[in-house]
Amino acid sequence: MSTALRKARSWARRVRDRIAPKALVLMYHRIAESDSDPWGLCVSPQHFAEQLDVLSSHGPVLNLTQLATAVQSGRVPRNAVAVTFDDGYIDNLEQAAPLLERYGIPATIFVATGYIGSSREYWWDDIERLLLQPGTLPDRLDLDLGEFKRSWELGEARTLTPEQVASSRAWRIPEPYPTPRHAFFHDIWGCLYRSPQESRTTALRNLAAWAGTTKQARPGVRPMTAEELGRLDAGGVVELGAHSVTHPSLPICTPETQRLEIFQSRDRLAEITGHRIGSFAYPHGDFDSQTAGLVREAGFLGACSTRRDLVTNRSDPFRLPRAGVLDWNGEIFARHLAELRRGKPARH
Ligand SMILES: [Zn+2]
Known part of the structure; x- marks a missing residue:
């Protein structure tokens, strides 16, 4: 290939990438106030409401299974957003769900099923x-x-x-x-x-x-029970996704253990909801090609990592990037959203 042709193709690829529809997956854990939050997992209910207000006028919001399906069919909507929560904290039901309902914003909650109904904390x-x-x-x-x-x-x-x-x-x-x-x-x-x-x-x-x-577990920090998860699923705004059983770093587990962690979490949630579970999130964001292969084999339509990037039609649905959200007010959240949209790393 001539140098001129190579340059022209590279230019065309850059233009195509710039104008291609891009989606953003947001990652939350808890909607709560906390005096001690070393991992930055908590967003206050007030700030979460302000963030949803920003999202309500931003672009289409999909749940993770809908977004993974859109990626698979090459139809990612422009400016789409997916809201996700990891682990299955009780405040997702008590604080997040009513606000999501109020703003009509769907979300996906990834549940570590071994903790369901546990009297211990994560x-x-x-x-x-x-x-x-x-x-x-x-x-x-x-x-x-x-x-x-x-x-x-x-x-x-x-x-x-x-x-x-x-x-x-x-x-x-x-x-x-x-x-x-x-x-x-x-x-x-x-x-x-x-x-x-x-x-x-x-x-x-x-x-x-x-x-x-x-x-025992502090009441506000406990994992949800099966009944509570069933109620969330029946509410229609929130979909449940799998997040392993015991929340290990999957790539350091044996292939047999990885399989059990992935398949059993799928089956437990299917048992609770009575329907198929479409999406998975890798605990700690850790995965390798074997992990991703097992998640695909288990029949999920997509899976999330914690790598900060945008989702496009060219993304691998089993390696969807996500951006963590911190306890920002609406104004700061909007700024981060704009920076993430431009592909810039958000500053804390
Ligand atoms: Zn997690």
């Missing part, structure tokens, strides 16, 4: 409850994580005062740690993230005993 919330509340912990921790053991001398991380908790309210990972306890918390999170499910469950139980607490 594991990342459990360690936040154990380690980032005010109090004093023992000097030393020995944790058996199955494949490896770790020990910590806590030193200054032993104590966390109410003042330190209050002053670190706005702290979000990966900002610098406000206290040694926050560094310790993130270290424990990393160890549990890399652990197989059985080791993580045992380690969490041992961690709670070591911290001197066996408290």
Whole structure:
């Protein structure tokens, strides 16, 4: 091919990409106020209402299965948006659903089915409850994580005062740690993230005993029950999607475990709703080609990652990018939306 022809084709491709219809998938977790939110999972109900107000005059809003189907048929609507929630928190029913109904905006809630009806919190919330509340912990921790053991001398991380908790309210990972306890918390999170499910469950139980607490889930932080999920599904505004059973990082699981996590979460939700489940979200956004292949084999129509980008007709429906939304008011949200539309990385 001549250089001139190559240049002309590359120019034509750039023009086509610029004018091609693009959609945006937004990722939420909780609609709640929180004094401690290391992962930036919470958007306040007030801010969520303001964000929906912006979306209501933005462009067509689809649920994830509708968007995945549009990608598959090469008919992504221009300026389309899909609203998604991960995990299955109770506030999705109590706070998000009434607002979604009020604005007539559909959404997809991806549920980690092993937590349905559980009296325990999601594991990342459990360690936040154990380690980032005010109090004093023992000097030393020995944790058996199955494949490896770790020990910590806590030193200054032993104590966390109410003042330190209050002053670190706005702290979000990966900002610098406000206290040694926050560094310790993130270290424990990393160890549990890399652990197989059985080791993580045992380690969490041992961690709670070591911290001197066996408290059950905080009422506002608990996962939804099957009855509550069924009610959401019947409401018609929200569709349920699968998000594995135990919320592991799937690529580090064996192929057999990945298959169980994907297929069993599909079956549990089909049992609750009485119909087929169309979409999947990879826990932690982690997947590889084997994971994506299993999700396709399970009969889903599409799956979401957490890579920040726009969806086009050329996107792989099993690798749909998403953009996380933080606790922004309507004005800041609109600015981020415009930046995301232009393909610019949104600043926090
Ligand atoms: Zn999740």
